[in-house]
Amino acid sequence: MTATYAPARPIWCAGCGHFGVQGAMAHAFAALQIPPHEIVVLAGIGCSGTVQNNLGTYGYHALHGRVLPTAAGVHLANPHLTVVAAGGDGDGYAIGMGHLVHAFRRDLPFVYVVMNNGVYGLTKGQDSPTRHGLSGIGGFDAIDLGLSIPATGFLARGFSRHPAQLQRLMTDAIRYAREAKGFAFIEVLSPCVTYNDTYASWEQAVVDVAHVDDHDPTDRAAAFAVTTGLAAEGKIATGQILLDPDREPRREPVPAAEDLRPAVHASAYAEILDRYRV
Ligand SMILES: Cc1ncc(C[n+]2csc(CCOP(=O)(O)OP(=O)(O)O)c2C)c(N)n1
Ligand code: SF4
Known part of the structure; x- marks a missing residue:
């Protein structure tokens, strides 16, 4: 696979925050010693959506806003794979927003990395x-949305300018999903240097919740507070915001023992298609 599809060179502008996200992913895969053929990175459409081209894993470029249902399908087809979905804030919080709510609710064990730069970079x-x-009026915080949905168990935010923290969060998220504990969500502040360079303002605003006395990642209400x-002080919470420590692994029965070749199921597929014919 990697002989046929060698990792590409990133297409990003020099200084784009997405480099940090890719670096953290590569670091986490290496730290957890996951063989490349056991990893599938899926991405949405956008500058962020090209990350899967640059990694020596399996990859899939989903439709705009549809990376989450596609990743869920990959996980359900083979729960042994490590599935990482990635995309931009346009992809995930505009056209794909309905899927984010349901991914939080369904809590399937895969990782979702949103590279938030406040703009549609590619367009x-x-x-x-x-x-x-x-924190501004009219802004939107996906972590607060995640906190409001009782099924969530892993919510974190990193900053691509802080690689040590981001690598740790990415590694913890991938480990959590690999242990089948549930959906692991990481938002990364990933500035677009060309259209919305927020490196300096975010550097001033970020506060790692590990340094906040009242913070307890196992207490949802306290995390929301x-x-x-x-945010009310113009700051942005980063770090491990929610972590449910009591999750049991939730592995579905593995369908791999079944013969999934299309020919074996041809008549069943034909019956399904017939139901849509007028
Ligand atoms: C269905 C559909 N609508 C619109 C587009 C055009 N489009 C391509 S990328 C994109 C948004 C990219 O922004 P974001 O997801 O934030 O990623 P970034 O480029 O900033 O990394 C849009 C609207 C598209 N490709 N498909
Ligand atoms: S346009 Fe923005 S998001 Fe796209 S590669 Fe350049 S800096 Fe990154």
């Missing part, structure tokens, strides 16, 4: 749902 800088800032309290 030249239009406002995304997070353009007005995580910390993130919304920081």
